[in-house]
Amino acid sequence: MLNSKDKLISHLKETIDLTREEESIVCDSYTEIQLKKKEVLLFAGEVSNHMRFVAKGCLRAYHMDEEAKEHIVQFGIEGWWVNDLYSFLTRTPAKQFVQALEPTTVLQIHRDTLNELYEKVPAIERFYRLKFEKAYVALQDRTINSMSKSAEERYLEFLSKYRSIEQRVPQYMVASYLGITPEFLSALRKKIK
Amino acid sequence: MLNSKDKLISHLKETIDLTREEESIVCDSYTEIQLKKKEVLLFAGEVSNHMRFVAKGCLRAYHMDEEAKEHIVQFGIEGWWVNDLYSFLTRTPAKQFVQALEPTTVLQIHRDTLNELYEKVPAIERFYRLKFEKAYVALQDRTINSMSKSAEERYLEFLSKYRSIEQRVPQYMVASYLGITPEFLSALRKKIK
Numbered sequence: 096m097l098n099s100k101d102k103l104i105s106h107l108k109e110t111i112d113l114t115r116e117e118e119s120i121v122c123d124s125y126t127e128i129q130l131k132k133k134e135v136l137l138f139a140g141e142v143s144n145h146m147r148f149v150a151k152g153c154l155r156a157y158h159m160d161e162e163a164k165e166h167i168v169q170f171g172i173e174g175w176w177v178n179d180l181y182s183f184l185t186r187t188p189a190k191q192f193v194q195a196l197e198p199t200t201v202l203q204i205h206r207d208t209l210n211e212l213y214e215k216v217p218a219i220e221r222f223y224r225l226k227f228e229k230a231y232v233a234l235q236d237r238t239i240n241s242m243s244k245s246a247e248e249r250y251l252e253f254l255s256k257y258r259s260i261e262q263r264v265p266q267y268m269v270a271s272y273l274g275i276t277p278e279f280l281s282a283l284r285k286k287i288k
Numbered sequence: 289m290l291n292s293k294d295k296l297i298s299h300l301k302e303t304i305d306l307t308r309e310e311e312s313i314v315c316d317s318y319t320e321i322q323l324k325k326k327e328v329l330l331f332a333g334e335v336s337n338h339m340r341f342v343a344k345g346c347l348r349a350y351h352m353d354e355e356a357k358e359h360i361v362q363f364g365i366e367g368w369w370v371n372d373l374y375s376f377l378t379r380t381p382a383k384q385f386v387q388a389l390e391p392t393t394v395l396q397i398h399r400d401t402l403n404e405l406y407e408k409v410p411a412i413e414r415f416y417r418l419k420f421e422k423a424y425v426a427l428q429d430r431t432i433n434s435m436s437k438s439a440e441e442r443y444l445e446f447l448s449k450y451r452s453i454e455q456r457v458p459q460y461m462v463a464s465y466l467g468i469t470p471e472f473l474s475a476l477r478k479k480i481k
Contacts, residue, residue: 180424181424181428184421184424184425185425213414217413220413220414220417221406221413223417224413224416224420227420227421227423227424228377230424231373231377231420231427232374232377232378234424234427234428235427238427238431238432239431
């Protein structure tokens with residue numbers, strides 16, 4: 096079985112080329128974190144100082160409204176990057192919590208280490224240039240484009256985006272991500288079957 | 289007076305270092321476009337294949353709703369980059385028009401040329417990595433964060449963001465950008481004075 100750092104390297108190499116020496120520099124730059132189920136990795140109000148790769152397990156990013164109701168913004172499973180990216184990029188307090196939904200392994204890199212890594216391994220700068228392009232597209236899809244989509248369309252997108260995740264997280268969380276009630280989600284699933 | 293390409297180089301050098309040789313490669317990669325007042329640079333429905341830097345003049349990016357009403361999303365003055373970035377990144381048809389509001393000079397680079405330039409001048413990859421980070425932050429500010437701001441706050445932000453632009457564009461366009469009526473904008477301006 097691949098260990099966490101092998102998974103990160105193999106993930107990076109889907110996009111960029113790395114020499115053996117560069118692989119080793121990259122591995123040394125990320126720190127492994129083990130989270131228990133329900134453990135919180137980032138609290139709203141803290142500044143997010145790390146980029147975070149999910150090597151194993153499952154996380155959710157959510158924000159809490161004034162009535163303490165939770166709204167899930169993103170799930171993160173193996174091979175995903177999970178963060179409050181706005182907080183990371185602007186060094187302002189996070190608006191989102193990031194919490195493990197299963198025992199989870201995360202590899203994270205501090206912003207200062209990342210800036211050093213850009214100098215040492217230029218291919219990493221390409222990787223993150225492409226990552227931020229994708230983050231821009233995903234943000235626009237989630238905000239502007241999703242307003243014009245029906246709940247059914249958003250549910251089908253969810254299924255294609257997070258393969259196999261439906262069996263892993265409670266249905267009320269899927270409903271929260273879609274912005275619908277659990278009852279409506281249940282009716283949608285019956286309709287689609 | 290600086291010519292357009294000197295302006296681009298000096299803009300890039302605010303963020304990255306370039307050797308003389310690299311400057312010359314960069315200059316050769318961008319094409320200069322002259323636009324007359326009211327001329328359209330990008331039509332909704334076309335795929336945007338270029339990144340575009342405003343060397344002189346003023347542009348607006350806007351989308352048209354189903355009732356043919358125009359909504360201004362962005363202005364671009366000297367030193368700004370203007371585009372339908374979503375269209376550029378996803379190669380899907382643009383939802384926005386980009387139009388000159390004054391005689392305007394734009395320097396543009398095709399996506400294929402840009403990909404070659406990343407190889408030839410790695411500092412350019414850094415420049416765009418940082419550009420896409422800022423684009424992400426600006427998009428989130430414009431969508432999620434702006435919903436919670438008053439028209440007065442948004443107007444003050446507009447003034448600090450686009451210095452000196454208020455004298456250059458018609459008031460009804462400023463109102464369109466802020467999502468308010470020209471009458472309400474006029475009342476706001478009196479109040480702030």
